Amino acid sequence: MLPGSGTDRPLLRPPGPGAYHGRPVIVVREFPFDAAHFLPKHPGRCRNMHGHTYRLQVWCEGPIDAESGMVLDFQDIKDVVKARVLDLVDHTLLNDRIENPTAERIAAWIWDQLADSGLPLKEIRLYETPTCFVVHRPAEVPAPDAGS
Numbered sequence: 001m002l003p004g005s006g007t008d009r010p011l012l013r014p015p016g017p018g019a020y021h022g023r024p025v026i027v028v029r030e031f032p033f034d035a036a037h038f039l040p041k042h043p044g045r046c047r048n049m050h051g052h053t054y055r056l057q058v059w060c061e062g063p064i065d066a067e068s069g070m071v072l073d074f075q076d077i078k079d080v081v082k083a084r085v086l087d088l089v090d091h092t093l094l095n096d097r098i099e100n101p102t103a104e105r106i107a108a109w110i111w112d113q114l115a116d117s118g119l120p121l122k123e124i125r126l127y128e129t130p131t132c133f134v135v136h137r138p139a140e141v142p143a144p145d146a147g148s
Contacts (some may be wrong), residue, residue, distance in 0.1 A: 004024060005068060005089060007102060017102075018041065019127070020136075022063070023063075024061045024062055024063055024071075025061070025062070025063070025064055026055055026059055026060070026061045026122060027059075027060045027061070027062075027070075027071045027072060027073050027077070028058065028059050028060075029057070029058050029059045029074050029075070029077040029078060029081070030055060030056065030058075030116075031055070031056045031058070031078075031081055031082075031086060032053055032055050032056075033053075033054050033056065033058075033086055033090040033091075034051060034053050034054070034091055034110075035051065035052065035054060035088055035089050035090065035091065035092055035094050036049055036050065036051040036052075036092070036094065037049070037050070037051075037052075037093065037094070037095055037101045037106075038050065038095060038121060039092040039101070040095075041100055043128075048099065052128050052129065052131050053061050054071055054106075054126060054127060055125075055126070055127035055133075056081070056082055056085070056125070056126055056127075057124065057125040057126075057127075058077055058114070058119070058120070058121070059122040059123045059126055060072060060077060060119050060120045060121060061120055061122035061123065062120040062121060068126065071120070072119070072120070076119075077119060080114065080117045080118075080119055081114070084113045084114055085110050085113050085114065086115060088104070094106060097109070103126055103128045103132070103133070103134045103138075106125040106126055107124055107125075107134045107136040107141050109122055110124055110126065111136045111138075121138070122137070123135055123136060123137040144145070
């Protein structure tokens with residue numbers, strides 16, 4: 001019984017050796033960076049050069065390793081993202097690297113930079129402002145046709 005719960009539910013205990021509980025866990029690391037851009041195809045003010053303090057969240061997913069107790073080390077995420085993304089975009093003009101660098105295109109570019117890194121990527125979130133962000137996930141692979 002759960003202490004103080006007043007219910008008959010049993011106390012849940014972790015399983016023995018092996019994966020901690022067999023369900024994947026999401027691990028997230030966040031990175032701020034500053035960059036300028038302009039959107040040449042935008043009809044409004046964003047057509048002019050301006051800057052943002054972006055917030056990048058890198059979401060990784062996997063099972064909890066029985067030995068380490070982790071999906072992966074936060075430092076490993078940092079090392080990869082710093083080398084493959086932050087060192088290339090922080091305090092730069094994004095237009096020099098990405099054509100028409102909308103938040104959507106920046107997020108897609110970041111995904112491409114990380115896709116073959118070995119990180120178990122689930123999604124990335126790129127905040128352009130504190131209240132505006134985009135989410136990029138891997139493309140869904142269509143299920144095989146039952147008639148094939």
